[in-house]
Amino acid sequence: MREIPQVVIAMARCRNSKKAFGIRVEERGPSQWVADWAFSIPENKASKEGYGHSEISGTFAIDSQQYPGCPHCHARLIVKCSCGGTACWDGEQRKVSCPWCGAKGVIGGEIESLSAGNDR
Ligand SMILES: [Zn+2]
Numbered sequence: 547m548r549e550i551p552q553v554v555i556a557m558a559r560c561r562n563s564k565k566a567f568g569i570r571v572e573e574r575g576p577s578q579w580v581a582d583w584a585f586s587i588p589e590n591k592a593s594k595e596g597y598g599h600s601e602i603s604g605t606f607a608i609d610s611q612q613y614p615g616c617p618h619c620h621a622r623l624i625v626k627c628s629c630g631g632t633a634c635w636d637g638e639q640r641k642v643s644c645p646w647c648g649a650k651g652v653i654g655g656e657i658e659s660l661s662a663g664n665d666r
């Protein structure tokens with residue numbers, strides 16, 4: 547039996563600076579994922595650490611009490627592009643360009659899965 551909540555780190559990039567950051571996501575209930583921490587990841591580490599290899603699915607929410615926002619520009623929310631990349635979002639701009647693939651997309655819908663690696 548596993549009592550400790552599962553925690554994964556999802557890789558994201560800042561929409562403004564394109565710098566990498568990690569989002570700590572905790573499973574607080576069956577398939578209920580909550581983001582509660584974000585931290586910047588040095589670019590050379592981002593690709594080597596093996597983040598972004600597994601997918602989490604279920605409902606996804608941000609703990610607005612605990613989640614500190616993007617470590618680079620302090621945007622409070624996150625969005626996911628159709629390319630699979632996750633980016634910070636300020637909650638206001640409806641049209642954003644993806645820091646991963648460069649595509650300009652329109653924000654819509656909730657995040658249903660995130661690419662995540664194990665917390666190590
Ligand atoms: Zn940002």
Ligand SMILES: [Zn+2]
Pocket residue numbers: 627628629630631644645646647648649
């Ligand atoms: Zn993209």
